[in-house]
Amino acid sequence: MTTITSGTAATPRTERSAIASWFAQLTAGKIVAQLALLLLVVVWTVPTAGLLISSVRDKDQLTTSGWWESLVMSEANEAASLPPADTQVEENGQYVIRGSVFPEDEGRTVVRYGTSINNPSEAAAGDTLDLRTGGEITVNADGTFGMVSAAPFEYDRARIFVVAGIPPRFTIENYVEVLTSEGIGRSFINSFTVTVPATVIPILIAAFAAYALAWMSFPFRGLLVALIVGLLVVPLQMSLIPLLRMYNGIAGLTGGASKTYLGIWLAHTGFGLPLAIYLLRNYMASLPKEIMESARMDGASHFQIFTTMVLPLSFPALASFAIFQFLWVWNDLLVATVFLGNNEGQIVLTARLRELLGSRGDNWEILTAGAFVSIFVPLMVFFSLQRYFVRGLLAGSVKGG
Amino acid sequence: MWLQIAGALVTVVIGVAACVLYFWGTNWVLDRTLGTSGAGAAGDGVATAGQDKLRTRIRPWLFLAPALFFMGLYLIYPVVETLRLTFFDRFGTNYVGFGNYIWAFNDPQFQQSIFNNLLWLIIVPTLATAFGLIVAVLADRIWWGQVAKSLIFMPMAISFVGASVIWKFVYDYRGTNADQIGILNAIVQMFGGEPQAWMTITPFWNSFLLMIILVWIQTGFAMVILSAALRGIPEETIEAARIDGASDIRIFFDIMIPQIFPTILVVWTTITIVVLKIFDIVLAMTNGQWDTQVLANLMFDWMFRGGGDAGRGSTIAICIMIAVIPIMIWNIRQANKEEGTR
Structure with a gap:
């Protein structure tokens, strides 16, 4: 996600609307406007950015520092044991011990170090300190150290204390983990299984109905349109209990399962139809009347007109609804929880995420990566097809006045 | 697979x-x-x-x-059936008259939910519409406005559960003396405040933090619709007002707002309907604990609690439906009006 820095000069536009020129007079006001908008954009994007950055952070770092610190070196106090005294060697009449604070190299560095636990930042890396056991020690920035003494070293256990600089670590481990062992991968497949038929089937059914409501005349047409507008806002909650009872009843009669993919496909079809018909009818009704009439003159039947002319011409509206329905079904939790099971083969992404929130509430590496997997597909759909999405929104809200 | x-x-x-x-x-x-x-x-x-x-x-x-x-089976029949079930017991077999309604109005959890839903209804549509309007007005005059609108619109594509994870991370709390990894607490700490376990702050404030999530999602919607409406204001109207010496603030309040008022009303009612059905966010964030219960979540709870109570669940659903009916009638009347002018 790119952060936009505010520039104070507006680029001149050739076509300047009245609203734009109204604002163009302002100068101080303009700067305030830029800052206000920038602030809003930051507030709106930071939560998602935090999730995204956290999902690729090392899981130990994730729990100890904020994601906004993840790009800079973090510091941590550490203690390291010095090698036992019998590893010393004699060089040029001096006793020497060499070693490294970081036995396995992890790219860490020594920022400061000290010989006492109370003062781990006594000296900078590369400086030399006196050891309490006699002799001197020099710790280098890369962690290697050398101890030098005129007399042989004699101690049981000794430690030095360092302020270690830990470089930011980014990893895809979290994603590997959620996709394999946490079941997000499986749920991803389940979500697709639910979404694709639940998006395609209502479109076809709605398209025919929308054509009839837009271009055929028959009694009760106005009433049906009013009914569909009314059904647009009926809360889903009204349908849940009767349908659950109905599904359980059918399962009881046939001996089958009550929670099936077929059940949820049909449920989403039913719930999506009012919006689909409403959007498509409005669009089809706005198609030029002359085309229809001349086709009728040529003896084309309604069925032919619909399949060869209206359907292809209605592509933008079909696309709008398809995006709506796809996002709605993919993001739905309620219908999936009620009509699908929680077993491996049926649990969808949103339901799995909710389950993880309960069972792994403190494992942010799992939650952030899992959440990003679940929002990745809608975000892609959204950014690539935003034009159709916006058009659908504008057409879908009942215009006032 | x-x-x-x-x-x-x-x-x-x-x-x-x-x-x-x-x-x-x-x-x-x-x-x-x-x-x-x-x-x-x-x-x-x-x-x-x-x-x-x-x-x-x-x-x-x-x-x-x-x-x-399909509409008959999945929408119309259930409405009638739900209404019928409100007069029956938990199994939907024995007639209990108004028993479920009497239960509901005496149930503290139900009262709590009604109260919280009212708060949601006041706060979320107001804030989302206001922020949407501000962004729409601001973005129209700035060269990077289109990018800004895209970014503010983005949460519309995120599921309520996904948004809950995102915001739970923002509200994360790690104990008073620990380093905070939730950005809200980190900001509070930066200004010398005490980190809070936000989700347990009763009354009201924890609910308010949940409402913020929905405002975050819905502002983009309000922005898109209002932005289109603003562009529909005739240039001459604003031009004339400016020649008459009206200030920008006055043009905004005396010309823009009245011109797009019908659209503001549409945005408001659409968000209101979303708010009435709000469920996922509360379920994922608190599951109604710490006085954050809302009707839809309470209904979900009763659908499955102790094997499910069809009567009480249906009664709560009917309450949501009753709240929607005025909007429904208004929508139908608007649609009929449009039909007439076609």
Whole structure:
């Protein structure tokens, strides 16, 4: 996600609307406007950015520092044991011990170090300190150290204390983990299984109905349109209990399962139809009347007109609804929880995420990566097809006045 | 797993094929049985005209039948059935009169939910519409406005559960003396405040933090609709006001707002309906604990609590429905008005 820095000069536009020129007079006001908008954009994007950055952070770092610190070196106090005294060697009449604070190299560095636990930042890396056991020690920035003494070293256990600089670590481990062992991968497949038929089937059914409501005349047409507008806002909650009872009843009669993919496909079809018909009818009704009439003159039947002319011409509206329905079904939790099971083969992404929130509430590496997997597909759909999405929104809200 | 994907794809194919077959097949049958060359009183011109008329009368219903069937089964029948169930006990078998309603109005959790839903209804549509309007007005005059609008619109694509994870991370709390990894607490700490376990702050404030999530999602919607409405204001109107020496603030409040007021109302009611059904956010964030319960979550709770209580669950659903009805009537009247002007 790119952060936009505010520039104070507006680029001149050739076509300047009245609203734009109204604002163009302002100068101080303009700067305030830029800052206000920038602030809003930051507030709106930071939560998602935090999730995204956290999902690729090392899981130990994730729990100890904020994601906004993840790009800079973090510091941590550490203690390291010095090698036992019998590893010393004699060089040029001096006793020497060499070693490294970081036995396995992890790219860490020594920022400061000290010989006492109370003062781990006594000296900078590369400086030399006196050891309490006699002799001197020099710790280098890369962690290697050398101890030098005129007399042989004699101690049981000794430690030095360092302020270690830990470089930011980014990893895809979290994603590997959620996709394999946490079941997000499986749920991803389940979500697709639910979404694709639940998006395609209502479109076809709605398209025919929308054509009839837009271009055929028959009694009760106005009433049906009013009914569909009314059904647009009926809360889903009204349908849940009767349908659950109905599904359980059918399962009881046939001996089958009550929670099936077929059940949820049909449920989403039913719930999506009012919006689909409403959007498509409005669009089809706005198609030029002359085309229809001349086709009728040529003896084309309604069925032919619909399949060869209206359907292809209605592509933008079909696309709008398809995006709506796809996002709605993919993001739905309620219908999936009620009509699908929680077993491996049926649990969808949103339901799995909710389950993880309960069972792994403190494992942010799992939650952030899992959440990003679940929002990745809608975000892609959204950014690539935003034009159709916006058009659908504008057409879908009942215009006032 | 692959079997499952294959199954889904086959379903798409079968579903589409069944639809095509139905529409094509019924049309074919209609043309055949009532066609001019078909059986019946052939040669009699009057009868053929009658058949023709019959065909035009039947055909719309063939086009409509599948849609009407699904809407009837999945939306209309359940509304009637839910209403019936409110008068029955938990199994939907014994008539209890107004027992469920009496229970509801005496239940502290239900009262809590009604109160919280009212708060949601006041706060979320107001804030989302206001922020949407501010962004729409600001973005129109700034060269990077389009990018800004895209970014503010983005949360619309994120599921309520996904948004809950995002914001739970923002509100994360790590104990008073620990380093905070939730950005809200880090900001509070930066200004010398005490980190809080936000989700447990009763009364009101924890609910308010949940509402912020929905405002975050819905502002983009308000922005898109209002932005389109603002562009529809005739240039001359604003030009004239400016020549008359009206200040920008006055132009905004005295011209822009009245001009787009009908649209503001539409945005408001649409968000209101979303708010009435709000469920996922509360379930994922607190599951109604710490006095954050709302109607839809309470209903979900009763659907499954102790094997499920159809009567009480339905009663709560009806309460949501009653709140929607005024908006529904208003929408239908608007739609009819438009129909008349077509």
